Amino acid sequence: MENANIPMFFLHIAGAAALLIWSVRLVRTGVERAFSMPLRRWLRWSSRSRFLAAGSGMSTAILLQSSTAVALLVSNFVARGTIAAGVGLAILLGADVGSAIVAQLLLLRQTFLLPLLLLVGVVMFLRGHQRRIRQTGRILIGLALIFASLAMIREATTPLVDSQGAANVMAYLARDTVTAFVIGAIFAWVVHSSVAAVLLFVTLVSQGLLPPEAAVAMVLGANMGGTFIAFMLTLAAEIDSRRMIVANFALRGGGAIILLALLSRLDLPLSWLGNSPAQQVINLHLAFNIGLALVALPLTGLVTRLITKVMPPRLDPNAGIGPASALDAAALSNPDRALTCAAREVVHMGEIAEAMLRAVPPLFVQWDDVLAARMAADEKLANKTLMEVKLYLAKLNQGVLSDETSTRAMDLSSNAANLSAAAEMISRNMVTLARNLDHEGVRFSEQGWKEISDFHDRVLANVQLALSVMMTQNPDEARELVEEKDDIRALEQRLQRAHLMRLHEGSGESIETSNIHQETLRALKQVNTSFATVATPILSETGDLLSSRLAHRR
Numbered sequence: 001m002e003n004a005n006i007p008m009f010f011l012h013i014a015g016a017a018a019l020l021i022w023s024v025r026l027v028r029t030g031v032e033r034a035f036s037m038p039l040r041r042w043l044r045w046s047s048r049s050r051f052l053a054a055g056s057g058m059s060t061a062i063l064l065q066s067s068t069a070v071a072l073l074v075s076n077f078v079a080r081g082t083i084a085a086g087v088g089l090a091i092l093l094g095a096d097v098g099s100a101i102v103a104q105l106l107l108l109r110q111t112f113l114l115p116l117l118l119l120v121g122v123v124m125f126l127r128g129h130q131r132r133i134r135q136t137g138r139i140l141i142g143l144a145l146i147f148a149s150l151a152m153i154r155e156a157t158t159p160l161v162d163s164q165g166a167a168n169v170m171a172y173l174a175r176d177t178v179t180a181f182v183i184g185a186i187f188a189w190v191v192h193s194s195v196a197a198v199l200l201f202v203t204l205v206s207q208g209l210l211p212p213e214a215a216v217a218m219v220l221g222a223n224m225g226g227t228f229i230a231f232m233l234t235l236a237a238e239i240d241s242r243r244m245i246v247a248n249f250a251l252r253g254g255g256a257i258i259l260l261a262l263l264s265r266l267d268l269p270l271s272w273l274g275n276s277p278a279q280q281v282i283n284l285h286l287a288f289n290i291g292l293a294l295v296a297l298p299l300t301g302l303v304t305r306l307i308t309k310v311m312p313p314r315l316d317p318n319a320g321i322g323p324a325s326a327l328d329a330a331a332l333s334n335p336d337r338a339l340t341c342a343a344r345e346v347v348h349m350g351e352i353a354e355a356m357l358r359a360v361p362p363l364f365v366q367w368d369d370v371l372a373a374r375m376a377a378d379e380k381l382a383n384k385t386l387m388e389v390k391l392y393l394a395k396l397n398q399g400v401l402s403d404e405t406s407t408r409a410m411d412l413s414s415n416a417a418n419l420s421a422a423a424e425m426i427s428r429n430m431v432t433l434a435r436n437l438d439h440e441g442v443r444f445s446e447q448g449w450k451e452i453s454d455f456h457d458r459v460l461a462n463v464q465l466a467l468s469v470m471m472t473q474n475p476d477e478a479r480e481l482v483e484e485k486d487d488i489r490a491l492e493q494r495l496q497r498a499h500l501m502r503l504h505e506g507s508g509e510s511i512e513t514s515n516i517h518q519e520t521l522r523a524l525k526q527v528n529t530s531f532a533t534v535a536t537p538i539l540s541e542t543g544d545l546l547s548s549r550l551a552h553r554r
Helices: 005-046 050-065 067-080 083-105 113-127 129-164 164-175 177-191 192-206 214-231 238-268 277-310 329-333 334-357 360-365 369-397 402-438 446-472 475-504 508-512 515-541
Strands: none
Touching: 005 050, 005 067, 005 129, 005 446, 050 067, 050 083, 050 277, 067 083, 067 214, 067 238, 083 129, 083 192, 083 214, 083 238, 083 277, 113 129, 113 192, 129 192, 164 177, 164 214, 177 192, 177 214, 192 214, 192 277, 192 329, 192 402, 214 238, 214 277, 238 277, 329 334, 329 369, 334 360, 334 369, 334 402, 334 446, 334 515, 360 369, 360 402, 360 446, 369 402, 446 475, 446 515, 475 515
């Protein structure tokens, strides 16, 4: 390659890699927005056996095109006690296999796929009236862009095939597989996608640019780097979910290191994995993850017990010290800074209510006086914070403020009131319902409890979305939150009708718990509504919210 073309080469390869990373993310966000609730339910209810859990993790990773996304979902379930850490580890092992299958599927080179996916995807996204149709269009567009980015990589790297300098560098990586392994791990972590990293490495092999020995080491490194992403993203998570993530990191990362050492020392042939070097590398990636899952699945209980001994419960050095208030009196002279302080405190109120909502299902399963008392204390803290926020904003309004600043202050005050109402709904209504269930000595029917659990999980996901909207002020997420509010209302009505149908059929458990069941659904709907109101100011400003309902987007 001529020196004059080097800057253009790096520009092309960087642009193609950026498109690949973005495309994988586009597909994942589309699946999360359209199908997150069914996926969450499937993961939660597949915990009856380890192999079923692994299968659910594999299928979910294929849809999300990311084992990291599955790890984050499952870590929430483990932290809430919904599933055991051993089952969560089984799901992650299956998700690793799923991400390897995704890489296999995305390397298919069918010329008709790219234009077909683009055509159908754009039509669905622009003309679809329902959110799932639009998000399915987004998924198809993302898949098309993945194929386009891989074609760009192949085109950009073609001149390097005959380049002596590039050949020398790649030949060095083939000799120094440890360096290649580290590069693969770092690259997968930096781009936050082991799928994108593996696709890039295998594409370079198919071009004859990257030797198979170096590609094998880099792909194994990407396996380790992929698990490190979830490790870093859950540093502040509950200890149980951290143990699960660390166990998966140790198994997948340690397995990759061991396999690399075996391949380097024994010089094992890879011809049985495929006819071409690219096939051998991508098939080794899949075989490694399948083999690891088959070996580790029967040992998940043992592994989680060992990791529990290595990672005992963390002692909080700040126990007994309350969180510092973000309401800085010195900031009142600077309206923008003061509003930021108030916004931080309102977000903290939302986090309090979210933690209370997470604790509700365990109370319905088994009454706990201590947990109920903690939730009552959290409600008092939320009410106290509401009063402090209102007084802080009142002091701010005593100065000369612009219309925009005054509007933001009123919006924050309104959001704080709604979040306090959500905390009160959880502490007084839902905790009382759980107490009544325990005092009366009755239990929900199996179908009724499944419906409540699924409904709670969906509301909790919307609560987390609302917290994200409060922090990012993203109009697209705000619109999604309001759309979810309408969907939640319709879903609550369907669940109420389903409950009444069971009453007509004479189900004893449904009759005994009828009032508690219906009031629980109503309370969850009210909590969702309180959180959904945080999107109203954002959509009013963008013109997406009509006086009576959400504006229709074409």
